[in-house]
Amino acid sequence: MADVISAQDNGKAPGDHPLSEQETVALIELMFFAYRDFVSDPDEILGQYGFGRAHHRVLHFVGRDPGMTVQQLLDILQITKQSLGRVLKELIDKDYVFQKEGEADRRQRLLYLTESGEELRQRLMGPQMNRIRRAVALPDGSAAHLYRKVLYHMVSPANREAVRDWIDRASLLGEPKDGG
Amino acid sequence: MADVISAQDNGKAPGDHPLSEQETVALIELMFFAYRDFVSDPDEILGQYGFGRAHHRVLHFVGRDPGMTVQQLLDILQITKQSLGRVLKELIDKDYVFQKEGEADRRQRLLYLTESGEELRQRLMGPQMNRIRRAVALPDGSAAHLYRKVLYHMVSPANREAVRDWIDRASLLGEPKDGG
DNA sequence: GAAATTACGTCAGCCATGTTGACATATTTA
DNA sequence: TAAATATGTCAACATGGCTGACGTAATTTC
Missing domain, CATH: 1.10.10.10 (Winged helix-like DNA-binding domain superfamily/Winged helix DNA-binding domain)
Structure with missing residues (x-):
């Protein structure tokens, strides 16, 4: 089964690029999911x-x-x-x-x-520091592999299954060009 | 001189955390800068x-x-x-x-x-794929080090000097608690 | 087969946060 | 003295979130 964390190039030929198209798209999407969750904790406090x-x-x-x-x-x-x-x-x-x-x-x-400002700032920063530390505290891996891992772990645990499902599913779809 | 790319722990004691406070804050800020620039290319096309x-x-x-x-x-x-x-x-x-x-x-x-939709989608994705590939095409490094490098390279070249200056400067400030 | 649920659309209004353009004021620099 | 700079502010507008309410068609459940 495909694994959102591993970075196998099971997609198109990489050509002279370091990453396959599928791998790169997965990172684009992880950037979206990770950032979304990254700002979610402070957002709640700010409210x-x-x-x-x-x-x-x-x-x-x-x-x-x-x-x-x-x-x-x-x-x-x-x-x-x-x-x-x-x-x-x-x-x-x-x-x-x-x-x-x-x-x-x-x-x-x-x-x-x-x-009060400094207090609030610290309060807002706390969850993000924890999230970063958890995400970065990972063993091994090459650049893309590791970057992918890190972004994946930036996603909230509650959302990881959905994100993993999406990434896995989308990988299988193989970048179709048309629909209908 | 401090280097935004290198991940030396020249800040506070890491305690039992994998990253010093300063390093972690730098990653938080890089997340902000990187995401901002990451979406800037598509934004322009969308306009x-x-x-x-x-x-x-x-x-x-x-x-x-x-x-x-x-x-x-x-x-x-x-x-x-x-x-x-x-x-x-x-x-x-x-x-x-x-x-x-x-x-x-x-x-x-x-x-x-x-x-037309697929065409536009490809056009929007192009710059982000390039940006990711450039950012990930980096040698060596441990997790935090590499993650930092990757995020730094996600920032637009035109903005890198400003971002580097900020990160370096902020590192020297050492997380002051009060101002006035 | 009637009732409840689901999938989707839509209208109306509100909020946060970005934008441009114009103008005012105090201060510093040339 | 004139020009440039640092800041504040007013007005209007756009994007893209949100809630609440309501409607319709199709499916599922009892």
């Missing part, structure tokens, strides 16, 4: 605070680099200042983030987390 | 068609398993039928997807891609 993913990102990066400028944050998040403004305002109003005028440049509003 | 990520997912999974039921698609995407209905209707109206009455169960509306 209790009336926040969303955008708030999480701000909390995380400000906590990582206290005193960063608004522009630096914009560069990292790659969103518009209007989008940032909305969530930043909420975080400031609810006292998770505060701003300080820059000393060297008084136009700047340097960003910091309050105690 | 030309007036579609979004939701359309991409439907195209992808229907193309992978032609003849799947609406319910199966919902189970994979884990969204509501109302959300799916919106994008599915557009894909059908614009002739990228069509439905066929189930033979065994005539309540079912089995999903298939049209020729």
Whole structure:
């Protein structure tokens, strides 16, 4: 039986590529499933605070680099200042983030987390750290094999059977080009 | 100089965890950056068609398993039928997807891609396949080391310097608990 | 064969978070 | 002094999630 974790090239000829088409597609799909579950734990916590993913990102990066400028944050998040403004305002109003005028440049509003902000940030990070550590704590394997394993273990255990079923099933389908 | 690709544990004591806190946080952030860039290529193509990520997912999974039921698609995407209905209707109206009455169960509306649908799906998948293959085509390394390498190479080359700078800088900051 | 369940569609409205464009203000730099 | 920079804000719009409600056709169950 096909195994979502193993990386056998039982699909098309690899040509001069390191991975067969089927293997590569499986990794694309694992990227989707893994990311979906990766953000699911923080999402749930955020809901209790009336926040969303955008708030999480701000909390995380400000906590990582206290005193960063608004522009630096914009560069990292790659969103518009209007989008940032909305969530930043909420975080400031609810006292998770505060701003300080820059000393060297008084136009700047340097960003910091309050105690509550740092607490929440840690709370949000916990499940993701656990998930990463569990996923990475794996023996052996070559690059693709290992990457696949890691992504698979990023999926929530409750979803792994469904994901494994899908990947196995899809592998058997062999990338059909038409339907009907 | 710190290296975003190497996985030295120069941070806190790992305790009984396989990864230091800093290493784990770096992987969390790489997950964010990698996924952001991973979906950027298809996003751009989708824009030309007036579609979004939701359309991409439907195209992808229907193309992978032609003849799947609406319910199966919902189970994979884990969204509501109302959300799916919106994008599915557009894909059908614009002739990228069509439905066929189930033979065994005539309540079912089995999903298939049209020729245009399969073409678009392939076009969307191309850049992601390339990105995965480039990222996975790496020598050596243990699990965490390799996973980090892979995720780093999932980031667009144009963004790698910024991501590397961030990760390096953040590593030096050493997870401060307060700001102010 | 009637009743319940299933598969699907749809209408209406709400929310989060992205976008563009325009404009204001304070501060720093040239 | 003029120009550029850092930031904030208002308004409008798009995407894609969500809930709740309702309808229809087909299948399954009692």
